[in-house]
Amino acid sequence: MSSSSLPTFAAPTFADVQAAARRLEGVTLRTPLLENARVNAMLGGQLFIKAECLQRTGSFKLRGAYNFLASMSEADRKKGAVGWSSGNHAQGLAEAGRLLGVKTTIVMPADAPALKIANTRASGAEIVLHDRVKDSREEIGLGIAKKTGATVVPPYDHAWILTGQGTAGLEIVEQAKAAGVTLDAVAAPCSGGGLSTGIALAVKGLSPTTTVHAGEPAGFDDLARSLSAGSKQTNAKLSGSICDALLAPTPGDVTFPLALKLLGPGLVVTDDEVLDAMEVAFREFKIVVEPGGAVALAAALTGKLPVKGRAVAVVCSGGNVDHATFARALARRPQ
Amino acid sequence: MSSSSLPTFAAPTFADVQAAARRLEGVTLRTPLLENARVNAMLGGQLFIKAECLQRTGSFKLRGAYNFLASMSEADRKKGAVGWSSGNHAQGLAEAGRLLGVKTTIVMPADAPALKIANTRASGAEIVLHDRVKDSREEIGLGIAKKTGATVVPPYDHAWILTGQGTAGLEIVEQAKAAGVTLDAVAAPCSGGGLSTGIALAVKGLSPTTTVHAGEPAGFDDLARSLSAGSKQTNAKLSGSICDALLAPTPGDVTFPLALKLLGPGLVVTDDEVLDAMEVAFREFKIVVEPGGAVALAAALTGKLPVKGRAVAVVCSGGNVDHATFARALARRPQ
Numbered sequence: 001m002s003s004s005s006l007p008t009f010a011a012p013t014f015a016d017v018q019a020a021a022r023r024l025e026g027v028t029l030r031t032p033l034l035e036n037a038r039v040n041a042m043l044g045g046q047l048f049i050k051a052e053c054l055q056r057t058g059s060f061k062l063r064g065a066y067n068f069l070a071s072m073s074e075a076d077r078k079k080g081a082v083g084w085s086s087g088n089h090a091q092g093l094a095e096a097g098r099l100l101g102v103k104t105t106i107v108m109p110a111d112a113p114a115l116k117i118a119n120t121r122a123s124g125a126e127i128v129l130h131d132r133v134k135d136s137r138e139e140i141g142l143g144i145a146k147k148t149g150a151t152v153v154p155p156y157d158h159a160w161i162l163t164g165q166g167t168a169g170l171e172i173v174e175q176a177k178a179a180g181v182t183l184d185a186v187a188a189p190c191s192g193g194g195l196s197t198g199i200a201l202a203v204k205g206l207s208p209t210t211t212v213h214a215g216e217p218a219g220f221d222d223l224a225r226s227l228s229a230g231s232k233q234t235n236a237k238l239s240g241s242i243c244d245a246l247l248a249p250t251p252g253d254v255t256f257p258l259a260l261k262l263l264g265p266g267l268v269v270t271d272d273e274v275l276d277a278m279e280v281a282f283r284e285f286k287i288v289v290e291p292g293g294a295v296a297l298a299a300a301l302t303g304k305l306p307v308k309g310r311a312v313a314v315v316c317s318g319g320n321v322d323h324a325t326f327a328r329a330l331a332r333r334p335q
Numbered sequence: 336m337s338s339s340s341l342p343t344f345a346a347p348t349f350a351d352v353q354a355a356a357r358r359l360e361g362v363t364l365r366t367p368l369l370e371n372a373r374v375n376a377m378l379g380g381q382l383f384i385k386a387e388c389l390q391r392t393g394s395f396k397l398r399g400a401y402n403f404l405a406s407m408s409e410a411d412r413k414k415g416a417v418g419w420s421s422g423n424h425a426q427g428l429a430e431a432g433r434l435l436g437v438k439t440t441i442v443m444p445a446d447a448p449a450l451k452i453a454n455t456r457a458s459g460a461e462i463v464l465h466d467r468v469k470d471s472r473e474e475i476g477l478g479i480a481k482k483t484g485a486t487v488v489p490p491y492d493h494a495w496i497l498t499g500q501g502t503a504g505l506e507i508v509e510q511a512k513a514a515g516v517t518l519d520a521v522a523a524p525c526s527g528g529g530l531s532t533g534i535a536l537a538v539k540g541l542s543p544t545t546t547v548h549a550g551e552p553a554g555f556d557d558l559a560r561s562l563s564a565g566s567k568q569t570n571a572k573l574s575g576s577i578c579d580a581l582l583a584p585t586p587g588d589v590t591f592p593l594a595l596k597l598l599g600p601g602l603v604v605t606d607d608e609v610l611d612a613m614e615v616a617f618r619e620f621k622i623v624v625e626p627g628g629a630v631a632l633a634a635a636l637t638g639k640l641p642v643k644g645r646a647v648a649v650v651c652s653g654g655n656v657d658h659a660t661f662a663r664a665l666a667r668r669p670q
Contacts (some may be wrong), residue, residue: 287389
């Protein structure tokens with residue numbers, strides 16, 4: 001079936017996140033909640049990192065994609081799934097398809113890094129390359145769906161996707177609790193809002209007093225401005241941040257109502273603050289974080305998300321960064 | 336009491352590792368056992384990484400140091416502990432002291448990287464700097480022990496140290512089992528043999544058919560040669576490998592009998608193979624591994640430790656690497 005005939009949903013709930021967690025058991029890694037005594041001393045509080053860069057496929061995206069495919073009917077799964085992405089969603093969806101035996105087709109720009117195309121193909125996905133300037137990837141993807149009966153798997157704006165991503169939030173609260181900690185705040189990177197609203201559903205369900213925040217790059221802070229305005233705002237630019245994973249132009253139709261209800265004020269950081277956060281993640285936490293994956297950490301390290309006297313968890317959501325960009329982060333503090 | 340009056344021990348056993356695990360519960364991180372579908376496909380087998388670089392203090396050393404201090408009598412703990420190290424043992428011991436309220440004194444070379452000295456001091460250790468050429472750090476350390484009654488905490492050659500390190504081995508077997516896997520082989524980096532023999536005790540206790548191997552840098556393969564010869568051999572050089580954490584000149588008196596009994600043939604890798612392994616750890620597993628921490632992974636990636644058709648776990652034992660060295664690893668495969 002095409003995406004237009006997907007069942008319609010009531011607003012996703014905490015119980016939906018719990019159901020997603022059961023589907024993902026034994027599939028996704030329960031990524032560690034890392035802590036560092038020196039960083040805590042520097043910030044005067046307790047900072048935890050949920051290291052989703054260590055997740056299979058290098059980002060949290062496998063959670064939502066797998067939950068989506070696993071929620072489809074057997075008949076629909078036989079007809080395959082189609083998506084478009086040049087980044088983490090492509091790899092997450094392709095790997096979810098491989099694990100569940102669902103044929104996936106991914107529309108990717110012909111000028112995407114060769115490594116990302118190869119990685120997506122390595123999971124068994126069929127890759128359809130498009131010209132970023134001349135072609136509409138949505139049109140190509142919808143055309144494939146119409147012709148083959150494949151289901152379109154959107155990157156964020158769907159209950160099955162965001163409740164899958166939300167399973168990371170369940171783990172954060174449980175892991176903090178096991179460490180004897182009730183969190184004051186949780187923050188996650190935000191592009192279209194699937195991760196941040198899914199996590200908010202989970203965190204608010206388990207720990208209602210904890211605030212949840214979405215982080216965005218400066219100039220691409222559509223959600224922060226939308227939350228302030230109470231209505232959907234759009235970014236002026238479509239490119240121009242080092243955070244290539246966080247450039248969605250406006251909040252989603254499914255995610256924004258949840259964001260309005262569940263999220264605290266947005267957090268906005270600069271590219272330089274992101275590079276500094278990547279360097280701290282390297283030096284103190286020994287993890288590789290991509291620029292878009294580091295925005296919530298950057299907010300905590302700069303005090304935009306206060307840690308002093310509090311217990312705060314930030315999601316480092318992905319680690320798919322090229323060598324040259326990582327070298328730029330290292331160069332921020334040469335030893 | 337000084338180290339010479341420490342109680343003598345029967346050879347450490349599997350039960351000692353289990354006792355250490357109880358002491359470390361809630362103190363050390365249960366580091367994840369990572370797996371990567373692409374790397375598995377490339378190797379034609381199943382490779383797991385035990386990511387001890389994510390451990391508190393950036394290496395496995397906290398396990399042994401904490402187990403040591405926690406095993407001391409209350410009276411001895413009040414007199415403090417002393418050690419000498421320019422690297423991971425210093426940070427592990429200092430942090431163990433902070434956690435247990437034991438005053439630690441660490442003898443460090445005055446020309447050690449400023450960051451390592453600062454990190455050790457940040458855990459509350461008193462730092463005594465020595466001249467690497469003119470002074471004997473052992474003499475300085477033993478002098479402090481004699482004067483203050485502090486207990487000397489050796490880096491590897493002690494039952495309390497190696498059984499603490501062995502707790503990583505318990506976790507490896509348990510985590511593999513949870514993934515439905517019985518391991519064919521486990522490998523860990525080796526300097527004096529505390530980590531590899533501790534892990535061997537643990538692994539052989541839980542999974543007798545699994546072979547356990549120690550990895551060393553070429554030119555510093557004293558254990559591999561000692562295992563072949565059946566008697567302790569010594570390295571010709573004291574420096575000259577990128578693996579600065581793995582330069583012990585000869586196997587320990589406590590560790591070698593265990594190594595002879597429990598370990599399979601040694602694995603020896605070059606500096607270039609180590610840098611390549613660090614790059615794979617960055618690109619595929621999203622973790623930061625220091626050169627000495629990557630030797631077992633290097634052995635698996637080069638086929639010296641066969642993975643094809645098998646299930647193998649390697650310990651990436653630390654992530655305390657400077658920016659310039661890490662940039663060298665990144666440059667092995669510029670994108």
